[in-house]
Each structure stands twice: as C-alpha cells, then as structure tokens.
Amino acid sequence: METPLHTVDLIRKKRDSGALSPREIEFLVAGAAKESIPLEQLSAWLMASWLNGLTLDEVRALTVAMRDSGEKFDPSGLGKIAVDKHSTGGVGDKTSFLVAPIAAACGVAVPMISGRALGHTGGTLDKLESIPGYRTALSLAEFESVLRKCGASIVSQTPKLVPADRVLYALRDHTATVENAGLICASILSKKLAAGLNALVLDVKTGSGAFLRKREDSEFLAALMVATAEAAGTRTVALLTDMDQPLGRTAGNWIEVAECFDLLRGQRPYESEDLRALSVTLAGWMIHLGNKAAAIQEAEKLAEQALVNGSALAIFLKMVEAQGGDLRVFDNPAAAHKPAAMRVLKAWESGYIAAMDTMEIGWAVQRTGAGREKAGEPVDPHAGIVFHARRGARIEQGQPLATLYGTSEAHLDEAETLFKAAIRFSHEAPAAVPLIGKIFTRKNAEVFLARG
Amino acid sequence: METPLHTVDLIRKKRDSGALSPREIEFLVAGAAKESIPLEQLSAWLMASWLNGLTLDEVRALTVAMRDSGEKFDPSGLGKIAVDKHSTGGVGDKTSFLVAPIAAACGVAVPMISGRALGHTGGTLDKLESIPGYRTALSLAEFESVLRKCGASIVSQTPKLVPADRVLYALRDHTATVENAGLICASILSKKLAAGLNALVLDVKTGSGAFLRKREDSEFLAALMVATAEAAGTRTVALLTDMDQPLGRTAGNWIEVAECFDLLRGQRPYESEDLRALSVTLAGWMIHLGNKAAAIQEAEKLAEQALVNGSALAIFLKMVEAQGGDLRVFDNPAAAHKPAAMRVLKAWESGYIAAMDTMEIGWAVQRTGAGREKAGEPVDPHAGIVFHARRGARIEQGQPLATLYGTSEAHLDEAETLFKAAIRFSHEAPAAVPLIGKIFTRKNAEVFLARG
Numbered sequence: 051m052e053t054p055l056h057t058v059d060l061i062r063k064k065r066d067s068g069a070l071s072p073r074e075i076e077f078l079v080a081g082a083a084k085e086s087i088p089l090e091q092l093s094a095w096l097m098a099s100w101l102n103g104l105t106l107d108e109v110r111a112l113t114v115a116m117r118d119s120g121e122k123f124d125p126s127g128l129g130k131i132a133v134d135k136h137s138t139g140g141v142g143d144k145t146s147f148l149v150a151p152i153a154a155a156c157g158v159a160v161p162m163i164s165g166r167a168l169g170h171t172g173g174t175l176d177k178l179e180s181i182p183g184y185r186t187a188l189s190l191a192e193f194e195s196v197l198r199k200c201g202a203s204i205v206s207q208t209p210k211l212v213p214a215d216r217v218l219y220a221l222r223d224h225t226a227t228v229e230n231a232g233l234i235c236a237s238i239l240s241k242k243l244a245a246g247l248n249a250l251v252l253d254v255k256t257g258s259g260a261f262l263r264k265r266e267d268s269e270f271l272a273a274l275m276v277a278t279a280e281a282a283g284t285r286t287v288a289l290l291t292d293m294d295q296p297l298g299r300t301a302g303n304w305i306e307v308a309e310c311f312d313l314l315r316g317q318r319p320y321e322s323e324d325l326r327a328l329s330v331t332l333a334g335w336m337i338h339l340g341n342k343a344a345a346i347q348e349a350e351k352l353a354e355q356a357l358v359n360g361s362a363l364a365i366f367l368k369m370v371e372a373q374g375g376d377l378r379v380f381d382n383p384a385a386a387h388k389p390a391a392m393r394v395l396k397a398w399e400s401g402y403i404a405a406m407d408t409m410e411i412g413w414a415v416q417r418t419g420a421g422r423e424k425a426g427e428p429v430d431p432h433a434g435i436v437f438h439a440r441r442g443a444r445i446e447q448g449q450p451l452a453t454l455y456g457t458s459e460a461h462l463d464e465a466e467t468l469f470k471a472a473i474r475f476s477h478e479a480p481a482a483v484p485l486i487g488k489i490f491t492r493k494n495a496e497v498f499l500a501r502g
Numbered sequence: 503m504e505t506p507l508h509t510v511d512l513i514r515k516k517r518d519s520g521a522l523s524p525r526e527i528e529f530l531v532a533g534a535a536k537e538s539i540p541l542e543q544l545s546a547w548l549m550a551s552w553l554n555g556l557t558l559d560e561v562r563a564l565t566v567a568m569r570d571s572g573e574k575f576d577p578s579g580l581g582k583i584a585v586d587k588h589s590t591g592g593v594g595d596k597t598s599f600l601v602a603p604i605a606a607a608c609g610v611a612v613p614m615i616s617g618r619a620l621g622h623t624g625g626t627l628d629k630l631e632s633i634p635g636y637r638t639a640l641s642l643a644e645f646e647s648v649l650r651k652c653g654a655s656i657v658s659q660t661p662k663l664v665p666a667d668r669v670l671y672a673l674r675d676h677t678a679t680v681e682n683a684g685l686i687c688a689s690i691l692s693k694k695l696a697a698g699l700n701a702l703v704l705d706v707k708t709g710s711g712a713f714l715r716k717r718e719d720s721e722f723l724a725a726l727m728v729a730t731a732e733a734a735g736t737r738t739v740a741l742l743t744d745m746d747q748p749l750g751r752t753a754g755n756w757i758e759v760a761e762c763f764d765l766l767r768g769q770r771p772y773e774s775e776d777l778r779a780l781s782v783t784l785a786g787w788m789i790h791l792g793n794k795a796a797a798i799q800e801a802e803k804l805a806e807q808a809l810v811n812g813s814a815l816a817i818f819l820k821m822v823e824a825q826g827g828d829l830r831v832f833d834n835p836a837a838a839h840k841p842a843a844m845r846v847l848k849a850w851e852s853g854y855i856a857a858m859d860t861m862e863i864g865w866a867v868q869r870t871g872a873g874r875e876k877a878g879e880p881v882d883p884h885a886g887i888v889f890h891a892r893r894g895a896r897i898e899q900g901q902p903l904a905t906l907y908g909t910s911e912a913h914l915d916e917a918e919t920l921f922k923a924a925i926r927f928s929h930e931a932p933a934a935v936p937l938i939g940k941i942f943t944r945k946n947a948e949v950f951l952a953r954g
Contacts, residue, residue, distance in 0.1 A: 089540070094678065097549035
C-alpha cells in the first residue's frame with residue numbers, strides 16, 4: 051500500500067528545491083480539480099515552483115495530470131489524424147482562421163479548442179463571434195459532428211475540460227506566478243492535448259508584442275513545450291515567429307475575420323502578406339505532421355494550393371455555417387462592418403517606421419473596445435485597428451498610418467494616444483526581422499534543453 | 503495622494519527579491535487582519551518571503567504592523583516598568599511560573615501573554631489550567647486588575663490582540679512557511695510587544711529539543727529578535743540556552759507546576775537545579791532591564807532573594823487566586839496529582855546517559871496525553887514524565903530512569919517507545935554543555951547581523 055500524501059509535505063519538498071514525483075504532482079492536480087486542496091496551499095506550491103523551477107520530469111507530469119484532470123475529446127472515431135496549431139498570443143494573430151481550413155482541406159482533422167481576448171491580445175473566439183450566430187460553446191458531441199462534416203471546428207473549452215487548469219490559471223493570475231516557462235507549458239499543452247491530438251504545431255511569438263519579449267525566453271519555452279508534448283505522446287514542432295509588429299493588416303474582431311476571408315478568396319493585399327506566408331508555413335507543418343506529405347516543402351505546396359483553389363475557403367464557410375454562423379456577412383464584408391466611431395491617423399512626421407511597440411499597440415486595440423481588460427467583459431465586434439503601413443515602410447507626413455474603429459470617440463481618444471506612443475520614426479530604414487526564426491522538433495528541442 | 507497598492511504587485515516584488523516598504527507591509531498585514539486579502543495571495547507572499555528572505559527593515563515593519571493590527575494592552579497606568587520574558591519553546595520549559603513572580607516581587611510589572619502546547623512542546627496556559635479553576639482567558643480590564651493587585655498575570659491572547667498573526671500563523675502552518683527567522687521573529691515579537699512592554703527578555707533555545715536545532719540558526723534568530731524589538735522601541739536581551747535535554751525534572755502539566763511550587767517554597771532538588779539557575783538568570787535580566795538593579799549581578803541576587811524569602815511564592819499564590827485558581831491543591835501537590843496510569847521505566851543497560859533526543863522526548867510527553875498534535879485538542883492535566891536522571895548521569899541497569907504518567911496504558915505504551923528511542927547510553931561521560939550560552943544585547947546583536 052502506498053503511503054498517503056500530505057499537501058504540506060509536498061509544498062515543503064518543492065520549497066527545499068526537491069522534484070515532486072508524478073504521483074505527487076497528480077495528487078496536487080487532482081486536489082486542484084476537485085477543489086479538495088485549499089487555494090492557499092496550491093499558491094504556496096506554485097510560488098515555490100516559480101522560484102525554484104520545475105524539472106523537465108515535473109513539467110511533463112504536470113502537463114499529463116492536468117490534461118487528464120477532466121473530460122477529454124477523443125478524435126479517433128473521425129478516421130483522420132488530428133492535428134492542431136497553437137499560438138502563444140500576439141496582436142493581429144489570426145492564423146487559426148486560415149490554417150484550420152487549409153489543413154482540413156488537405157485531409158487532416160483540426161479539433162481546435164481556443165481562447166478569448168485578454169489584456170493586449172485578441173481572442174480567436176471573440177473574433178469568430180463577430181460573425182452573427184456563430185456558436186463557440188459546443189458540446190463534445192456537437193464538436194465531433196462539425197469535425198465529421200467539415201474536417202475543422204473551432205470551439206471554446208467546455209467547463210469539464212481540464213478543470214485543474216481553470217483553478218490553477220486563475221490562481222496564478224493573482225499570485226504573480228504566471229510568467230514561468232514550466233507552468234505556462236503545462237497550462238497550454240494540457241488544454242491542447244485534452245483534444246486527443248496526434249500532432250501539434252506551436253507558434254511561439256517573440257518580440258515586443260509577445261508575452262515573452264526576449265528571444266532566449268521564447269526559445270526555451272518552445273523547446274520545453276516540444277519536449278514535453280512529445281514525451282506525453284504527441285508529435286510536436288514549434289516555430290519561433292516575429293511579434294515585433296502586428297501580424298497582417300488588422301487587429302480587432304470582425305476586421306480580422308474579413309482579412310482572412312480576403313486571403314481565403316484569393317486576394318493578396320501587400321499588408322496581409324506576412325499573415326499569408328506564416329499561415330502557409332504553419333498549415334504546411336500541420337499537413338506534414340498529419341502524414342499528408344513526406345517533406346515540409348511538399349506540405350507547404352499543398353497548403354498553398356488549398357488557398358489558391360478555394361478548397362480552404364469552402365471548408366471555412368462550411369464550418370461557420372455548421373456552427374450557426376450567418377454566411378450573408380461574407381456577401382459584402384465591408385458593408386457588414388458597422389463601427390460606432392472611426393478615425394484615420396495620419397503620420398505626424400516623415401521617415402521610416404523604425405519600431406512598433408506591439409504590446410502598446412495591443413493595448414490600443416483593447417482600448418478601441420475590441421478587447422477586454424478582465425475576463426468576462428464584453429467586446430465590441432466592430433472595433434479594432436487597420437494598419438496602412440508596416441515596420442520599415444517609408445512614410446510621408448500626412449499619409450494615413452492607421453484607421454481606428456471604436457465603440458465611441460472617447461475609446462478612440464485613448465486608443466490614439468496609446469497607438470501614437472507606440473510608433474517610432476527614424477531617418478534610416480530599420481534592419482529587417484525574419485518572420486520565422488528557429489524551428490524546434492523533438493531532437494533539437496532535447497539537445498537545446500540538455501545544454502541547460 | 504499616494505498611489506493605491508495592489509496585492510499582486512507586492513507579491514511580484516517580493517518574488518523578484520525586492521524589499522517591501524513599511525507602507526506595503528502594513529497594507530498586507532492590514533489585509534490579513536481584516537481578511538480583505540485572500541489567503542492564497544498571502545501564502546504566495548509568505549512563500550516568496552520564505553525563499554527570498556526578508557530584510558531587517560522588512561522584519562521590523564512586519565513586526566510593528568502586526569503588533570498594531572488589533573487591540574493592545576497599555577500597562578502605563580500600572581505605574582511600573584512592564585517587562586516580560588519569552589521562550590522560543592522546549593520540553594519541560596516552565597521558567598514562566600518562576601520568573602513572573604520573582605520579577606514582580608522585585609517591583610517590575612509582568613504582563614505575560616502566553617501560548618498553548620503544540621506538537622513536541624508544552625504550553626504555559628495548559629500547565630496553569632491544571633490548577634482547578636485557573637482562568638487564562640481574561641479581558642484586558644481583568645488582566646490589568648490582576649497586574650495591579652499582584653504585579654504579574656499570565657493569560658491567553660484575547661481574540662482581538664494581533665489578529666494578523668492569528669491569520670498568518672495558521673496559514674504558515676499548512677503552507678510550509680513556518681521555519682523562517684524573519685517570520686518567526688515578527689510572529690513572536692508582535693504578540694509580546696502588543697502587551698505594551700518596556701523591556702523583554704528572550705530565552706532562545708538551542709539543541710535537540712528546540713525548534714531551531716543548530717546553534718548558528720538560534721544565534722541568528724536571537725540577534726534578529728533583539729535588533730527588531732529594540733528598533734520597535736522595546737529594550738531587549740536574548741539568552742541562548744541549552745535544550746539538549748529537558749529543563750528541570752518534569753515535563754507535563756500539573757507536575758511542572760508542582761516542580762515550580764517546590765522551588766518557590768525553597769526546596770532545591772538536584773534535578774531541578776538547571777531550572778532554578780536559568781530562572782534566576784532570566785528574572786535577573788528582567789529586574790535589570792526593569793531598572794531595579796544597575797548591574798545584572800546585583801539583579802540576580804535580588805532574584806535569588808525573592809526565591810529564598812518567599813516573596814515570589816506569595817505573589818505566585820496571589821496571582822493564582824486572583825485568576826480563580828483553587829489554592830488547596832498546593833496543600834499537598836503530590837496528592838493533587840491523579841494520573842489515570844503510571845509506569846516506571848528502568849535503565850535497560852548500564853552506562854552514562856550520553857544523549858537525550860529532546861524533541862523525541864517532547865513527543866513522548868505529548869503521547870502520554872499531556873500535549874496535543876493539533877490546535878484545539880484537549881490535554882490531560884495529570885499526564886507527563888518525571889525524569890530521574892539527567893544527561894551525563896552514570897546509571898546502573900535496572901535503576902529508575904523516568905516515571906511516565908498517562909491518560910491510559912495505551913498512551914504509556916506509545917510514550918515508552920518514543921522515550922526509549924530518545925536515550926543513548928555510552929561508556930564514557932559526555933562533554934558538559936553550558937546551560938546559558940551567548941547573550942545578545944542591542945549592540946552585539948547589531949554587530950552580529952552586520953557581519954551577515
């Protein structure tokens with residue numbers, strides 16, 4: 051018979067820099083999920099973990115225990131390989147609306163459980179809900195039915211999925227224990243892996259609009275997530291991608307959906323080119339890991355074709371319709387955009403756009419009404435910012451820089467102030483930053499982590 | 503106008519090894535006392551403080567904020583200097599019943615707010631309550647009235663005194679954040695200083711029966727408490743004293759009171775000699791700090807006289823009576839001892855008593871029924887252990903080593919096992935350990951702490 055575990059002993063062990071065993075971590079996670087361990091004990095353990103760090107084995111045990119803490123989705127009945135994409139969050143990051151239908155068009159199942167806007171970042175669910183009628187809160191049975199019909203479905207977490215994360219995440223938020231790679235990794239992966247994925251593509255943002263601004267921190271998180279997910283039995287790659295400017299030409303809700311719709315119907319506006327390129331690459335990896343192409347180059351070609359030949363668009367519209375969305379908004383996306391207030395910001399000097407503090411721009415977007423400061427607040431589907439110039443562009447004074455759409459003039463006043471403070475002009479062109487940096491697969495992730 | 507404080511920011515600051523300002527610490531302490539800050543945030547702050555350490559300024563601010571978190575006792579109306587003694591806790595530690603009446607007999611007021619038995623240590627209040635009728639839960643008005651009449655009073659904490667400590671101590675107990683010098687210092691001193699003391703004598707135990715077993719840890723705590731209490735305006739000394747064997751010849755409840763009664767009435771049993779010597783020294787320091795003797799040697803002589811001439815005994819009996827105690831038990835203390843079970847333990851080998859693991863002996867005492875494992879449990883006033891031999895004694899096999907008194911034979915079985923495991927015999931006499939080690943006053947405490 052195993053000896054009974056006592057929470058205070060586990061806290062003490064972690065406090066004294068020990069590593070908890072999988073059984074000990076399962077005990078804490080089950081206690082969080084069942085709410086049988088008081089929050090004050092969980093937060094002491096979280097702070098000790100934050101300060102002393104979690105070992106790779108602890109992170110894996112934590113991820114698996116959280117993944118298994120509630121109900122899970124089982125995609126095996128779909129008869130397809132289930133692959134998802136997850137981004138660590140940024141500004142204007144809307145690749146989900148492209149990669150899900152592209153990968154599905156290439157024969158992969160994409161059971162995507164997404165999140166909401168918070169702070170400076172937007173949320174996939176809020177953006178989708180700008181389509182009248184679109185339902186994100188599906189039961190697992192409805193989720194499976196949409197997946198069977200369309201190959202892709204984008205929904206919100208059910209209340210019974212990964213209950214341990216719900217408790218621990220809220221706790222971390224108000225005990226200053228959020229920004230820890232091990233805890234972030236377990237939180238992200240447990241939710242993703244509870245969808246029963248065979249493979250996962252991670253888009254780890256780096257730069258001024260990312261949660262982790264420093265490249266080395268982003269690299270560590272990327273390698274940790276790949277090693278952890280692989281150890282938990284899911285094939286995984288992570289791409290380090292640029293978040294030193296917003297992705298694409300829009301940040302908001304409906305305007306982001308509309309930008310993706312343009313790409314899906316074959317338009318190629320210059321300001322959306324980074325979004326298109328990143329989406330093709332991410333979808334390519336999903337297709338490759340989904341065993342639909344032996345090489346990544348080949349997989350990217352398939353992704354490109356699905357965009358060009360309209361098969362991704364067809365799946366996107368089918369999915370929206372299956373989840374209750376009113377497709378008539380796509381008859382004239384511009385006419386469907388009905389912001390309460392709008393304002394064009396013109397360049398206040400001439401020069402190159404040398405830097406865009408993307409977190410500040412994210413807060414400007416939030417202030418238009420498109421985002422929320424606290425969980426539970428409503429968002430304005432029509433608010434947001436359209437960018438007319440990208441980092442490195444040469445701009446003349448008076449030229450339009452951005453169009454702000456907001457809930458009211460007061461919202462736009464705040465957003466304008468934040469936006470202006472985020473832009474820096476220069477007489478010289480800034481150095482180019484590659485859109486996609488390091489790519490981690492199981493092997494190089496393990497080598498990276500072993501280096502310490 | 504000062505900017506509003508947010509708990510999560512203060513946790514983050516401490517997490518990142520910052521030092522909180524007095525205002526920030528007051529905010530947390532007030533939040534603990536008013537229960538307006540959730541326990542999970544307090545425990546995250548406690549764990550961050552445990553792991554990153556508190557600065558001297560933080561410890562002082564914490565002590566003062568906790569002291570001031572509820573109602574306080576004001577002894578200024580007594581017309582005497584108020585001096586107390588506090589011990590960090592051990593086994594058979596009963597000096598309070600001697601030093602309080604001795605110091606009071608020498609003209610000092612002794613407003614003593616004491617605690618209860620927990621784990622391996624006994625509690626002054628539980629011991630006093632073995633006197634039928636003795637009330638420890640006095641209001642502050644009753645406390646003052648007993649002090650006015652007797653010069654000394656030993657009571658329990660009122661519910662309104664130092665409410666922040668009640669919350670934080672319970673929290674530390676189940677979040678593995680107890681054993682930290684700064685937190686221990688603030689918890690002890692806040693409760694003592696809330697009695698409005700002019701001076702304080704600290705008895706810091708070191709050795710196998712102390713909470714801090716290592717001499718360097720005890721020295722650090724002693725120096726920290728002296729520097730902190732002095733900075734908070736209370737003259738303070740700390741004596742490092744031996745807890746590598748029980749103090750005196752008894753550990754329990756009534757048997758400890760009876761041992762002190764014997765010393766107060768002039769008896770000098772050999773096995774109580776360490777208790778008597780330590781009490782005279784501690785009371786001497788109380789008298790010295792109470793300005794009743796210019797030199798410590800002179801103060802100790804006054805203390806000795808108060809024991810010999812019966813004036814301390816008179817005050818002790820007056821105090822017991824004033825707090826409702828039935829003095830008839832002192833007519834025949836042995837007859838008043840009515841344990842449910844008893845057993846004499848004989849030496850199972852011949853040799854010197856080389857070591858007594860005093861914490862284990864403390865647990866043996868607890869198992870007789872004299873102590874409690876969890877707060878709130880009842881204690882048996884008649885249970886405990888009488889020691890017939892001290893460390894260093896030469897013992898022949900079959901000679902009585904100790905007499906165990908317990909709530910039942912089953913209690914004695916457990917206590918016997920623990921007691922036997924705690925005793926180590928040897929063919930050679932162990933080195934003598936001085937009863938009183940280093941003494942810290944303000945000056946050498948500050949020098950000690952400045953050395954790092």
